[in-house]
Amino acid sequence: MKIAVVPGDGIGVDVTAEAVKVLDRVCRQRSIPFEPVFFPWSADHYLSTGVTIPPGGFDDLSRNYDAVFMGAFGDPRVPDMKHAADILLGARFQLDLYVNYRPVRCLDDRLCPLRDFRAADVDFVVFRENTEGSYVGAGGHLKKGTPDEVATQEDVSTRKGVERIIRYAFEFAQKRGRKRVVMSDKSNAMRFVGDLWQRTFAEVSREFAGIEASHLYIDALCMQLIKDPRQFEVIVTNNMFGDIATDLGAALQGGLGMAASGNLHPGRVSMFEPVHGSAPKYAGTGKANPFGAILTAGLLLDHLGHAEEAAAVEAAVADCVRQGAATADVGGSLSTAAAGDAVCQRLRL
Numbered sequence: 148m149k150i151a152v153v154p155g156d157g158i159g160v161d162v163t164a165e166a167v168k169v170l171d172r173v174c175r176q177r178s179i180p181f182e183p184v185f186f187p188w189s190a191d192h193y194l195s196t197g198v199t200i201p202p203g204g205f206d207d208l209s210r211n212y213d214a215v216f217m218g219a220f221g222d223p224r225v226p227d228m229k230h231a232a233d234i235l236l237g238a239r240f241q242l243d244l245y246v247n248y249r250p251v252r253c254l255d256d257r258l259c260p261l262r263d264f265r266a267a268d269v270d271f272v273v274f275r276e277n278t279e280g281s282y283v284g285a286g287g288h289l290k291k292g293t294p295d296e297v298a299t300q301e302d303v304s305t306r307k308g309v310e311r312i313i314r315y316a317f318e319f320a321q322k323r324g325r326k327r328v329v330m331s332d333k334s335n336a337m338r339f340v341g342d343l344w345q346r347t348f349a350e351v352s353r354e355f356a357g358i359e360a361s362h363l364y365i366d367a368l369c370m371q372l373i374k375d376p377r378q379f380e381v382i383v384t385n386n387m388f389g390d391i392a393t394d395l396g397a398a399l400q401g402g403l404g405m406a407a408s409g410n411l412h413p414g415r416v417s418m419f420e421p422v423h424g425s426a427p428k429y430a431g432t433g434k435a436n437p438f439g440a441i442l443t444a445g446l447l448l449d450h451l452g453h454a455e456e457a458a459a460v461e462a463a464v465a466d467c468v469r470q471g472a473a474t475a476d477v478g479g480s481l482s483t484a485a486a487g488d489a490v491c492q493r494l495r496l
């Protein structure tokens with residue numbers, strides 16, 4: 148496993164160190180060759196060199212690595228977030244990572260914020276379209292700064308883009324024995340893109356006879372996720388709605404510090420990152436929870452064909468949470484590094 152590692156900014160650096168520590172431990176124990184190669188792309192690097200991504204940077208990632216691990220990006224010294232947009236959105240768009248994969252599993256009852264539910268009731272996956280929608284940067288200003296100012300932001304959905312994420316969600320459901328796929332949109336208000344999503348979902352779902360296909364408007368989906376998360380197995384939605392619904396998902400699994408994600412393109416190099424940002428106030432303090440990053444390392448292992456090792460990583464994190472061997476945000480008193488060590492100690496391989 149030759150992995151490009153981009154820790155980034157703030158707590159991205161702290162949690163990435165722990166994720167790499169766990170990967171290293173797993174690979175040593177299982178005799179899997181592991182070569183992490185660190186990249187300095189970050190706010191510091193941008194401020195000192197003026198470079199966000201060097202020319203050919205993404206080409207290098209796609210040709211020479213099995214996967215990419217990224218920490219987090221965001222620094223108050225770069226208020227326009229130029230480096231974050233170039234690195235993070237750049238990777239998603241330039242590597243065409245059209246699947247944003249967000250498993251939402253609550254690993255311990257103590258982390259479940261819903262009064263009438265338990266950890267086992269929160270176990271679904273969100274597939275967020277990752278290359279289109281309102282995030283393509285289409286739009287503009289007219290008469291900026293005047294009382295007559297007009298701003299537009301366009302939501303771009305293509306048949307190819309919608310179809311491939313919907314098909315990926317169904318294929319995942321089929322492979323993993325999940326019986327229900329819900330598509331969520333806002334087709335009652337956003338008629339044109341909504342129509343495309345509705346037609347495509349209906350057509351693709353016919354190819355997967357054993358899987359129940361249903362639809363919820365995004366506002367209703369958010370409400371139902373809170374009312375009874377047991378209804379959900381697989382959710383597929385667009386870029387913006389997925390962005391929002393997956394933060395709600397993070398709250399159902401114990402907070403941003405517990406949330407993991409993959410940015411995938413089957414058959415090509417994929418990128419893995421914890422869901423949280425750079426939380427600058429916690430940078431270097433030892434307060435950042437590394438479990439989201441460590442669970443993300445688990446997704447990377449799974450993606451590269453090491454399913455057993457991935458399951459062992461998740462089980463070790465669950466043991467830590469259950470035993471309070473964790474950072475303060477999930478009820479423990481350990482530092483970031485000690486929480487990473489605690490996971491290593493509990494790996495049963």
Ligand SMILES: NC(=O)c1ccc[n+]([C@@H]2O[C@H](COP(=O)([O-])OP(=O)(O)OC[C@H]3O[C@@H](n4cnc5c(N)ncnc54)[C@H](O)[C@@H]3O)[C@@H](O)[C@H]2O)c1
Pocket residue numbers: 158162218219220221222223228235403404420421422423424425426427434435436437439476
């Ligand atoms: N993927 C990314 O790189 C990404 C995602 C979101 C935000 N950002 C950027 O990060 C910076 C900070 O943004 P923000 O404060 O809105 O979001 P954030 O996710 O960095 O932090 C929000 C809050 O969540 C908690 N939190 C997040 N991660 C945690 C962890 N691992 N352990 C413990 N607590 C944790 C903290 O209380 C934190 O203040 C901004 O520059 C933002 O643009 C980057």
